[in-house]
Structure formats: structure tokens, C-alpha cells
Amino acid sequence: MDVSKNKGIAADQKKLVVIVAMTRYMLLDFTGPADVFTNADRFLQATGTNNGYEVKVVAPTYDKRVTTSAGVEVNCQYCAMDIKPPIDTLIIAGDDYWEIMASELEPFYAWLSGINEQNTRRIGSVCAGAFALAKAGLLNGRKATTHWEVSEKLKAQYPSIKVHSNAFFMQDGYIYTSAGVSSGIDLSLALVEEDYGKEIAVRVARQLVFYLRRPGVQAQFGNLLPVYDNTSIGHKLKLWLNERLHEPVDLSKIAEHFNMSVRNLTRVLQKHAGMPPAKFIEKLRVEKARVYLEDTDLSLERIAEQCGLGNLVTMRRIFLRQLAITPSDYRNAFRTSLKDTGDQGLFPVSYPA
Template structure:
């Protein structure tokens, strides 16, 4: 009996991955990391190793039910509060913190506050899951990321966090945070590589038809200028400047249009948008240029002229500063897929002009 027990104890243990499926979120927040770890386990089994991952999806509420934004509802075998054994990798997949129903999640937050380096090797989040980690203090004094559209909220509500809105994922000690949606796949692949090496991670990435290391930064996906209220001078300035970006535009001309002094315009714009006029105008020019790159066949030189960025060299420099990519690389990544010759050949439509 003792010999049998010893042999069982010596069996290689799989790494326990617990994914907390926060409700009302995109399914990919949950299924992306789950598919990566599950596929990695299958790859390892095919190589004849008993090591791998044991993936468990749990609910954050005692009723063990999860409802996604798509309306798909499913039940988990366990809720997070049922887990009292050590965890290798904890994944907080999404968050519906803005729903105002925090009372429902209080038992979960109490459980999460007990998670630490002693009982969990790695603590991770996908997208808005960073807000759950922040709420219980796990991100205090650390560098973290979240979806680009939520980064300002994370900074505002949790000033003790060093928020980086550009990275797809960030590693700070035992804490790993990832950006929006598909970035959870990026992070999960990085964790597989960390655990079992690059070869296994590449096998998983190929199986999922995904990059092992996705090129780019979050800045390429989000808008450089947020939506402002109608009363905000930023909104008024965007509306007026959209018809004048091809022209030489200086602060004096703008101030004159709004019947303001240059000093007062600068003060008000800085207060309401957090930017001086020159920076605001430059970001608006980049926004126009990226739209032209996405939706037209105009040459790069012509786009630089129409957006008021001068010439190709100047536009390239500005794109690298704001989007961390070149105009040509941006066009390849974000050009409408319905306008490529390959798609046109596969999907013959009488008039493709209607899509432009």
C-alpha cells in the first residue's frame, strides 16, 4: 500500500489553470486562453509526456452561471469560491464592473483578496479583468495594462497602478495583465512558452492559426482622440479642423475662429482635453491619415498632403511616434479586407464600389 501511494505521489502533476469567467463579457476573453492551454496539453500528450495543463472554467458567483454579451448562457461545475487548493495559473477573464452590481460579486472579491504568491504561482487578467485585480489591491505599485478603451478609467480609479495602454500584455512579478480580448491569447501563448518552451508554444500557435508573438501595439487599434461631449472645445475643434487639415493651421487662426485669444484657447484646450493645440492638431491629422490608409487607394504621398502631415518622411515620423508603426505597415494591417484582389476573386460582387 505504501509503495502504491508513493508511486501515485511521484506521478507528474499537471499545472492547474483556473479561468474565472466574469459575466456579460466577450466569449473570447474566456475561450481564447482556455483553447491555448487545452491545445498545449494535447500537444504535450502527443509527445508522450504526462505534464501539461488541467484547465477549469469557474463562475464568479455562487449560482455558477455565466451569461455572455452574445446571450449565450452556460453553467460551470464550480464557482471560484469552491476552490481552496493551490492554483498554478489564475486567469480573471473580463469583468462587468460597470454594471453596478458589485454586491453580487462580493464573495468573489473576498476570495480573490486571499490569492497570493503562496497559493497561486501566477495571477493573470484578460481585458477588464485588471479591474478585479485592482479592486483587491493586487496591482498596487505594479505596472499593468487593460483594453485601450478602458485604460483611462483604470488610471483614474486606481492611481497607484502604473498603467501602460500600449502593450498587449505586461509581466510584473507574479502578476500578468493583458489588453483587450485577443490579447488573452497572446498572454496564454507566452505562458505556455514560459512553461514548456518555444517549440510547444509554436505548435499551439500554428494549430490555432495565430501569431506566437503578434506584431504591433494597442495604440494601433484605438483612437488617438477620445469622444468629447458637445460642450467640450475638443469636439468643436475636431468638427472645424476636419475641413481645414490640408491647410496651414496655426493656433492664431484657430483662436480667431473661436473669438478667443491664443492664451485663452491654449488654457481651455489644455484643461478640457489635456493637450496643447499643436499636439491636438497633430493627433487629428494622424486620425485622418489612418482613415485614408484604411479606406482608399491614394498614394502615401497624397495621403500625407491631404491630412496635412506634409510629406512621406514627416508622416512616417509622426506615425512612429503616435502609433509605433509606419504608414505602409499600418495600411497592410488595417486595409479593408473587402477591397483586396484575392477577396474580390473569391466573392465576385457586381459593384465593389458600394463598399468603399
Template sequence: MKQDIEGANNYHQKKRVVIVAMTRLLLLDFAGPADVFNYATRCLQETGAGEGYEVLVVAPTSDKLVAIASGIEIRCKLSAMEVGLPIDTLIIAGNDFSEDTAAALVPFYQWLSTVNEGNTRRIASVCGGAFALAKAGLLNGRKATTHWDLNEKLKKSYPQVNVNTDPFFTNDGNIYTSAGVSAGIDLALALVEEDYGKDIAVKVARQLVFYLSRPGLQSQFGNLLPVYERSNIANKLQEWLKDHLHEPLDVSSIAAHLNMSVRNLTRVFQKQTGMSPAKFVEKTRVENARRLLEDTDIPLERISEQCGLGGLVCMRRIFLRHLMTTPSDYRRAFRTSLKHAETEHLLS
């Protein structure tokens, strides 16, 4: 079997990439990586640098039908269970977590349980596809990532997996996992670079108008604070905080507002939110600053004052700690797109 895989990985033979379209939500989960590998093949064959990839997009169910929420239905040529081993690269793309399809997916998980490093050189996932790998036991004791919004769910469902949702993609041995949706393109480009070098990968990235190595981390996209239940003490505090962020808030002033002792506030807050009142206030300040950076042209110094972030130097340090980026870089990346387009038009 090992000899078969080594033969399949010969530089001048096509590498079989099997993409299982698990998602019923987002076409890009599997279409993005498929486009990367297909365009890489075109580049390689044009230059005579290699044969590239044989890309198979397959369904996880025997009916071979993938129905996307946008109304698109795709009938694949094969189901995953009809794909013979060995495979060069297997990618599980997305996961809609629907209980309606659980029974239909039993044969798929039986097939996935036969996949290992002896018959598949690389095993990967996009977004919620990490849950499929975890369910099959392929992530046990390994580090993995997924969409930032699925972070806690993956940790709770599979505590034996070392979950880190900061990077857009990561690998542990022959297992590769990537974050949400477009991160599947990041991962696919990295796999092309691994196979055929930077020049080919850069050429593909340029054609797709995409970074070869995207700056930033997932933390820039996710919310620092979850949505709390109405009865949660944090929910009771949030509205009041919006009008008082510019003030020098401490635990005593918060406790006084809630008619609680400092000791009781600290105990209840930690129990209900998993963080201290001071940490909650800091994250609230950052979240409000983010919105102002995205939606307004207010100068950074004024935003720092309005949100109580203690000046530009302190604001920069806090942003780096929570979002792994500076306020100015965050504004460039996430400012309202229509506003940005309008500014570009006026400058042209």
C-alpha cells in the first residue's frame, strides 16, 4: 500500500484529491479548494512542470446529491464510498450538523474509518469538516482548527482534540485542518506550495486574487464576547456600559451600579461568564472600538478616548493582545466596504 501512495506522489503523475462536500450551507467550502487544485493543474501542464491533480468532488451520501442552501443542487459522479484507496489528499469540506442526514451518513463514516496514513498521504478538513475527522477518531491527541464560531462546540464535543482557532489552517503530522469557508482556499494553496513550490502557488493565488499567505488570525473575525442569556449578569451590565465606557471604570463602580458587594460581584461574574468584571469591561471596550473602526472615520485617538482604552499606545497594546492586530490595520481590513469604495472613487 505504501508503495502505491509513493507512486501516486511521483512528481509527473497526477495526484488524486478527493473533496467530500459535507456542507449543505456554503458552496465555497468545497468549490474554493477544487478551483485551487484545478487551476494549479492548468498552470503545471502549461509549463510542463508536472501533471498536477485529479480532483474528485464527491457526495457523502449514496444518492450522490449535494443540495446547497442557496438553491443549487449538485449531483456528483461518485459518492465517497465508491472512491477506491489509496488517495493522495482527502478533504472533508464543511458540515451542516443536520440530524436529518445522520442516518444517511452512516456508510460514509464507516468508509472514513478505513482512511489512515497508510492509504492516504494527507487528510484535511474545511470549517466544520473537523467534526467529521474528530468523530472518526482521526484528530485524537492532535492539534486542529475550525471556524471560530465552532470553537467551543468542538472542544466540548471532542475534548481529546487540541483545538486552536487562531490560525486559518494548521497541520499535525499528515492531518490538516482549516477555519471557515474561505480558509479552505488558504489551505489548498498551502498544499499546492507543499507539492510544487512557491512559484506555482503564487501564480494560482494571483489568478484567484487571493493572498498566498493571508495576514492576520481568526481572532480578528470572531466576537470577543458571546451572546449571553437574559438572566446572565453580563447581559444586565452591557447596556449600562455602553454609556460609561469613557469613564475610569473599576470593580467598585460596577458593583455599586448593580447594588452588589465587590466580593459578591466578582464571585457571581466569574461563575456566570468565566471571566472577571475587569476582563469583561476590557473586551467590551475593544468590541465597541471595533465597530467604530469599521463604520466611521473617527480618528483613532478619539475612539480610544470614547471607549476608555487609555490613549493610542495603550489601545494598540490591547488590540494586539485580543485581536493580534493594530487598530489601524484592523480598520484597513474591516472598514465598511461601501465607504472604502466611495473613498477610492473620490481619489481616482
């Protein structure tokens, strides 16, 4: 049953889903949501439902072409500016069109600035598509998420946005934002469930061999510590500590190595890395433990020792705090591909000792 209220569109009319393909590098940003909505429409038609979805993947430029880094050129039937409201659901998929001259995107942003709650029921973004919504002023004062790799950039460029780095997707009023790449599928499944209920959404998820609700948070996929400049205290501290994580860490010893007082080390690290030494060291320990969990068969107890995480109970508590997942669940989710699948004979893979 359709439980949505589609502005300006009759209840028995298909919902217009417009997906703007603004990515050259991540095709899944727009093909993922498109597959969700087109399959949902297929299942709805099979049940005798008269409405459903009309899906249009459109280009942000008048040439109607989306040229991808994979050598695939998508020739869209429409550009965004061809689409006249009312629109049911608008999704901005990605935003790596910075290579295109700003003048070529001016018509698109003029069009996007005319999209609002009066003529569009829902507006969403996938990955860096949040930047396009932000540029159009649609995220002012709202909470939003984006890919973990660019979340700090979004915060810095648009301070009025309340950026949540861990969520796969989130809603603030009629605006929906999602994190990186495959999270566009997470968001689209949630929108289908919002419109037509869990049963249809589950059927689509099964068809795509995907979770209806993916467990965990985005932090599991990203780096807990950013990539620091080679001259920064964060980079130097990472290099020095990496070989010593199995040892007890003495802040005075670290400070002495860098010819600083403990107080000055704390101040400098807080300023340049955004966190105190204790938090920095804990994140670095977890990062190293993740590598062991992904690439080796070391026991959890041994990994805890090697990374200075104490015992298994302590490591579990720290993983839950930093990644919202236990070490054993993390290993099951992220261990080296094909390991323990029974396919090693077909796809031989060598693992480090």
C-alpha cells in the first residue's frame, strides 16, 4: 500500500524519481539507486499496483552525456534542466564534476536552486552529492552525511551543516543524505520501504543480494586517523609509534623523543591532529588491529597483545567504542576476500605468515 503523500501528483500516478549522475568515477552512485527503484516498480506492477516509479537518470549538463573513468559513456535521454517539477524524489548521485568548468554547471545549479519542498517531495544525495545540495543552500542548518573521506571537507566548507560522519544515511525533514557509493542503495531501499512497505523493499534487497538494513556504521570502512602531511606531528608520531604499539606507552617518553614537554605535546597534537595523545594512540592501535584481523589468522588474544589493546575484553570494548562492532564481527565482515569460502582452489591467494 502506498503510504506516501506525493505533492502535485495523483495517487494512482507513478512517482517520478530523478537521479542526477554527477560522478565520473563511481557508477554505483547512480546505477545503484536506479536499480532499486526500477526493480521496486517491476515488483509493484507484478502485484497489480497501478502506480510505482518512473525513473529518469539525467545528466547535469546540456550535452546529456556522462563520461565515466571506466570507458563507459552514458547518453542520457534528458539533462536535469529538461525536468520540470513536480518531482517526487530527486537524488544527486555523486559530485566529482569539479573538472568541468563552472560555467557548464551554472544552468544545473540555477535549476537546483529552484527545487524546494513545495515542488519536490524528497531530495536526496549519494556520496559527495551532499556538496551539490550544500552549494544550492538546501542543507543550511540541517544534519547530513557524506562519504567518510570528505566529511571533514564538508564541515569546513559549510559550517552551518551538522555533519554526521558515521551514518550510512540520514533524514532531516524532506532532505535525505547518504554516505559513500553503496550507501545510495541503503537510502533507496529505505525510501521504497517508506513508500510501499517492508515487503516490497525486502524483495528488492533480495534481488540485489543486499541488506535491507546494513549492520554497523560508516566508521568501519574509513580510517580512524586521517592522512597527515609528512612534516606534521601526526605523521611523525604515527611512524614512531607503529613499531612500539605492543609496548606500554609513556607520554613522557614520547614527549622526550620529540623534544617537547608532555603539556606541549598535548597542545600541539590537539591543534594539528584534533585530538589528545591518548585518543590518538587508541585509534592507532585499533587501525593496526584492523590490519591483523583482515589479513592474518592470528588469534584475537594475540592481536590484542600485539597492538597494545590489553586483553580480549578490553579490545572488544575499544572496538565497540571506535567502530561500533566487535573484533570477531569485524574479522568476519572484512577478512581477506575468498578466505574460508571453499574457493581457494579456483582462486589461489597467498597470505602473509
